[in-house]
Amino acid sequence: MAELINVAAAAELELDRARMSPHGRSARALLHDGRLRHTLIALLDEQALGDHTKPEAATLHVLSGSVLVRADEGETRVEEGQLIALPGPRHDVVALGDAVVILSTIAG
Structure with missing residues (x-):
């Protein structure tokens, strides 16, 4: 049977840890599924x-919260509930207030 994750509880715990x-x-x-990775990140x-x-x-x-994604192409503010494909080849993410995000990646 597939593992179920309480994302809200995990987010609250990570924010406390942050x-x-x-x-x-x-x-x-x-969660890991082959090369697919989901990482929960809390940033103050x-x-x-x-x-x-x-x-x-x-x-x-x-x-929750909002973040600023910065790359050579410019900056994008990403608000609660929004999803963005991260720019490459390099980028940075900065919290605008306390924020919790899920980073999903395909790793080689």
Whole structure:
């Protein structure tokens, strides 16, 4: 039988962990299916993931709060409930207030 995940409870837990972290962020793997990965990330206000290379494919779904996705092409504000395909080859994600997101990737 497939594993069911309570995303709302996991998001609340990660946000609590981020608040206790000196780095203001926390993440955990939610689900792996072959090369497909879903990672839950909590970021406190103004915390960033830092500039990094995009994997083969990646999307970001904002569960709560909002984030700013920055890349060479410009910046995009992503609000609660919105989904974005992350730009490449490099990008950064910054929290605009406390935020929780699901990062979905296809990794090589």
